[in-house]
Amino acid sequence: xxxxxxxxxxxxxTLRSFRDVEWDWSAAGLPVVAERLGWEPAAGSVPEVxxxxxxxxxxxxxVVEIPVIAGTVKQIMLRLTDVIPDADxxxxxxxxxxxxxxxAVATEVLGEPSGREAGELPHVVWRGxxxxxxxxxxxxxxxxxxxxxxxxxxxxxVEERDAVRGG
Numbered sequence: 001x002x003x004x005x006x007x008x009x010x011x012x013x014t015l016r017s018f019r020d021v022e023w024d025w026s027a028a029g030l031p032v033v034a035e036r037l038g039w040e041p042a043a044g045s046v047p048e049v050x051x052x053x054x055x056x057x058x059x060x061x062x063v064v065e066i067p068v069i070a071g072t073v074k075q076i077m078l079r080l081t082d083v084i085p086d087a088d089x090x091x092x093x094x095x096x097x098x099x100x101x102x103x104a105v106a107t108e109v110l111g112e113p114s115g116r117e118a119g120e121l122p123h124v125v126w127r128g129x130x131x132x133x134x135x136x137x138x139x140x141x142x143x144x145x146x147x148x149x150x151x152x153x154x155x156x157x158v159e160e161r162d163a164v165r166g167g
Contacts, residue, residue, distance in 0.1 A: 001091050003082035003141070005098045006057045008105050011080070011144070013038075014055070015109040018133055018146050025148045027051065027068040039064070075147035083141045092139060099137035102144065106135055117159070127152065 017037050023029045030051050031041070039053035042063045051066045051073075059082050066076050081098045084091030103124050107113065110133060115125035123136040132152035134145040147155070 001082075001084055001088055002094050003084050003091055003098070004059045005094070005101075006059055006078075006080045008101065010057060011102060011105050012109055014078075014144070015106055015133065018131065019110060019128060022130060025073050027071050027073060030066065030068075030073055074151050075145055078144045078146075080135070080142040080144055086140075095137065095140065095142050099135065099142040102135045102142060106133060115156075125152075 014037065021033055021036060023033050027047060034041070034051075034053045037055065039055045042052040042054045044050070044052040044063070044065070047068070048071070049068055051068060052063050053066070054062060055064050055078055057078060057080070059079050064076065064078050066073055080102050081095050084095060099122070103113075106124070106126060110126040110128070113124045114127040117123050117125075121136065121138060123134050126133045127149065130149055132147055132149055134147070134152075136143050136145060
């Protein structure tokens with residue numbers, strides 16, 4: 001199965017918005033940010049638990065579910081490809097190609113990455129003044145993650161600790 005992949009134009013516009021939007025990562029501010037991104041509210045939102053939007057990426061479920069913890073959004077994760085089935089080498093190659101293409105688009109919009117991690121689950125990081133963008137490749141999909149720098153710093157510490165432990 002060849003997965004559907006987010007259109008480069010849509011990704012470019014989303015990354016520009018991520019770069020330019022300043023907000024406090026509060027759940028209360030999320031609908032305003034989503035509107036600025038051109039995302040539409042979708043069914044299933046429980047504002048104090050999860051907010052659901054359609055980012056018009058055209059892949060996977062078609063919606064992004066954003067968890068809310070104690071009134072705060074920790075991260076927003078968007079699939080860049082459909083999820084492929086197990087044992088699908090052609091699909092895995094397509095996911096890898098989508099990851100490489102997404103990194104190229106992000107580099108065009110955000111500049112040179114501030115970090116890279118190779119290996120079985122590679123990711124590339126762009127740290128901005130108040131938020132961080134990550135593009136991550138898993139075996140079955142590629143994702144775009146947007147998170148505040150405080151959360152990104154905690155994540156980096158966990159990843160460093162896991163690398164030291166060999167895990």
